[in-house]
Amino acid sequence: MFEKVLVANRGEIAVRVMRACGELGVDTVAVYSEADSDAGHVRYADEAYNVGPARAADSYLDGEAIVDAGERAGADAVHPGYGFLAENADFAARVEDSEMTWVGPSSESMEQLGEKTSARKAMDAADVPIVPGTEDPVESADEIREFADEAGYPVAIKAEGGGGGRGLKVVEDESEVAEQFESAQREGEAYFDNASVFVEKFLESPRHIEVQIIADHHDNVRHIGERDCSLQRRQQKVIEEGPSPALTDELREQIQEAARRGADAADYYNAGTFEFLVEDNGRNEDGLLGADADFYFLEVNTRIQVEHTVSEELTGIDIVKQQIRVAADEELPFAQDDVELDGHAMEFRINAENAANEFAPATGTLATYDPPGGIGIRIDDALRQGDAIGGDYDSMIAKLIVWGTDREECLARSRRALAEFEIEGLTTVIPFHRLMLDDEAFVAGEHTTNYLDEELDPERIDAAQERWGPEDSSADADDEEVTKREFVVEVNGKRFEVDLEERGAPPIGAGGSGGGSASGTQQLDAAEPSDDGDGGGSASTAEGEQVTAEMQGTILNVNVEAGDEVAAGDVLCVLEAMKMENDVVASQGGTVAEVAASEGESVDMGDVLVVLN
Known part of the structure; x- marks a missing residue:
C-alpha cells in the first residue's frame, strides 16, 4: 500500500478521496490555487502545495506543476478525482513517467x-x-448537414474529449448547424484542450x-x-x-x-x-x-x-x-x-x-x-x-x-x-x-x-x-467581528498556517469555496452602467453604455469589434463562469465604442466588457 497520495483536485471530491486514504492509513497531499488557500480540501490534507493562480488553466489544469508538487512532497501516487485532469490521458502519462503511480486506468486506455x-x-x-453516428471527427458544418440529411434532425454534436454535458450541442434544424458546430468546438477546446467533434443521432x-x-x-x-x-x-x-x-x-x-x-x-x-x-x-x-x-x-x-x-x-x-x-x-x-x-x-x-x-x-x-x-x-x-x-x-x-x-x-x-x-x-x-x-x-x-x-x-x-428559498441571500460575513486571524505562509511553495488572536481587530472576509459539476448555457443581459465607474481590472475611459460582467469568469469568445453596429439581444461576448457558458447580450442597440475584454481573459464581477454608443 502507498504511504502518501497527492489528490489532484479540490472541493468535496478531494476530501472524499482523502477520507478513503485516511482509513487506509495513507497520508494526503493537497494542491491548491491562490483562490483556494483556505479551502476545505486544503484544511483537511496532511500537507498542501500552491500550484498557481486562480484561473484553473494556470493551476488545477497545470499538469507539470501538479507532478512537481507530488515529487517535492514525496507522494507515491496521484488520484485525480473527477473533473479537471481526471480524464486527461496526457496527464496520466506524465504521472506514469514519474516515480508516482496513477490511480486510474492506463493512459493508453484513457486515450x-x-x-x-x-x-x-x-x-x-x-x-x-x-448510437448511429460518424466514425471519425467531422471537419466542417457541411459534414454535419450531410449526416443530418440521412439520419434526420435532431442530431447531437459532441466534443471528442467531452463529458458532463460540456461540449455537447443539440441541433434541431439546418439553420443551427454552423453556430452549434463552432460552440461545441469552442467548449471542447476550453474544457478538454481538444476542439475535435463528432456527430450522432440525438435520441429525444x-x-x-x-x-x-x-x-x-x-x-x-x-x-x-x-x-x-x-x-x-x-x-x-x-x-x-x-x-x-x-x-x-x-x-x-x-x-x-x-x-x-x-x-x-x-x-x-x-x-x-x-x-x-x-x-x-x-x-x-x-x-x-x-x-x-x-x-x-x-x-x-x-x-x-x-x-x-x-x-x-x-x-x-x-x-x-x-x-x-x-x-x-x-x-x-x-x-x-x-x-x-x-x-x-x-x-x-x-x-x-x-x-x-x-x-x-x-x-x-x-x-x-x-x-x-x-x-x-x-x-x-x-x-x-x-x-x-x-x-x-x-x-x-x-x-x-x-x-x-x-x-x-x-x-x-x-x-x-x-x-x-x-x-x-x-x-x-x-x-x-x-x-x-x-x-x-x-x-x-x-x-x-x-x-x-x-x-x-x-x-x-x-x-x-x-x-x-431564503428570504435574504445577501448575508455578508464582513459584518461579523473577527478576533482570530489565520495567516497562510508559503515556503518553497508549501503551505503553512499561523493563527493569531487580536482584540478589537477590523473584520476580514472569509475564504474557501466548494467543489462539483454543473454545466449548461444561459443568457445574461448587458449590465447597466457602473455608478462609480470602477469596474476593477477592465476599466474603460470611453463614454457610453458600459456592458459589465455580472459574475466572475473567463471570456471564451468576443463577437464584436469597435465600430460594429449591434441590436438589442445581439451576443457581444461569451463568458464562462462555474462551467457554464453565458451569452452576454446587448440590452439596447448602438455602435460598439470599445471592446475592453479579450478572449482567454479572466474578469471580475463589474469589469467593463464592451462600451456602446
Whole structure:
C-alpha cells in the first residue's frame, strides 16, 4: 500500500478521496490555487502545495506543476478525482513517467475510451450497441448537414474529449448547424484542450443508465450495479438514483453485461462508468422497460463519477478505496456474485444556483450551513459555515446521499433531509429538489432526459423557489467581528498556517469555496452602467453604455469589434463562469465604442466588457 497520495483536485471530491486514504492509513497531499488557500480540501490534507493562480488553466489544469508538487512532497501516487485532469490521458502519462503511480486506468486506455469516436469503435467491435453516428471527427458544418440529411434532425454534436454535458450541442434544424458546430468546438477546446467533434443521432426521450465498473490488474472485472441519471437539465445530471425505477431485471442484466463485456474487451482496469441511453419506446404492464427495449452505448467515463456514492450506498463497497488498492496492484476482494444491491439510494447535488433564474450560478458566503443527519443520510462536502463560494470554479456546495429500504422510503427520507438542510447566505437548488420529490412524473419514475427542459412548467420552479428559498441571500460575513486571524505562509511553495488572536481587530472576509459539476448555457443581459465607474481590472475611459460582467469568469469568445453596429439581444461576448457558458447580450442597440475584454481573459464581477454608443 502507498504511504502518501497527492489528490489532484479540490472541493468535496478531494476530501472524499482523502477520507478513503485516511482509513487506509495513507497520508494526503493537497494542491491548491491562490483562490483556494483556505479551502476545505486544503484544511483537511496532511500537507498542501500552491500550484498557481486562480484561473484553473494556470493551476488545477497545470499538469507539470501538479507532478512537481507530488515529487517535492514525496507522494507515491496521484488520484485525480473527477473533473479537471481526471480524464486527461496526457496527464496520466506524465504521472506514469514519474516515480508516482496513477490511480486510474492506463493512459493508453484513457486515450482510447476518452475520445468518443475511438470508444464507439471499440464498443462496436465488442458487440456493444452504439448510437448511429460518424466514425471519425467531422471537419466542417457541411459534414454535419450531410449526416443530418440521412439520419434526420435532431442530431447531437459532441466534443471528442467531452463529458458532463460540456461540449455537447443539440441541433434541431439546418439553420443551427454552423453556430452549434463552432460552440461545441469552442467548449471542447476550453474544457478538454481538444476542439475535435463528432456527430450522432440525438435520441429525444431516452433514459440515461450507467453501470459502475471496477477492474484490477489480475483480469477481474466487476460491475457494481447501475444508476439512473435520467433527470437532467441540458444534458447535466441533477438527481441520480439506483437501481433504476424504469428497468426490468432482464433489461438491467443485459446492460450490465454489455458494460462488463466492453470493459473486458478494452483491457480496462480501475474504476470507470459505462453510460447507456435506453429508448423509452414502450413499457410492459408494470410500466417498466423490458428486455426488447433498445439501448445504446453513450460513453465511458474513465474516472470516478460524481454519483459514485449511489452505488456505494447500495452495495457497501467503498469504490475510492478499491481504486487505491487496485492502483497498488491488489486483487479485488469480492466476486461478481458477492455484489448485491440493498434498498434504494439517491444523490442530490446541492449547488449554489438559482433554479428560478435558469439555474444561474450564485456566489456568497455560507452564513449558515447546517446539513441534515439521521439514519440513511450521507453528506459529502468540503465547506463549513463561514466559507465563501466565488466564481472561479463550479457551484457545488455538497452532495446529499439518501438511502432507504425501497424507493418509497428513500423518497420520504429525502423529503425530510432536504427540509432539514439549512443554508443561508446564498441561493441554492434545494427548493428545486424539494419540488421534484413531489413531482408526479419523477415520483412515478416516468421521467426521461428531456423532462426538465421540455415538460416541467417553469412557473412551478418559480413557486418552489419563493416557497422554500431564503428570504435574504445577501448575508455578508464582513459584518461579523473577527478576533482570530489565520495567516497562510508559503515556503518553497508549501503551505503553512499561523493563527493569531487580536482584540478589537477590523473584520476580514472569509475564504474557501466548494467543489462539483454543473454545466449548461444561459443568457445574461448587458449590465447597466457602473455608478462609480470602477469596474476593477477592465476599466474603460470611453463614454457610453458600459456592458459589465455580472459574475466572475473567463471570456471564451468576443463577437464584436469597435465600430460594429449591434441590436438589442445581439451576443457581444461569451463568458464562462462555474462551467457554464453565458451569452452576454446587448440590452439596447448602438455602435460598439470599445471592446475592453479579450478572449482567454479572466474578469471580475463589474469589469467593463464592451462600451456602446
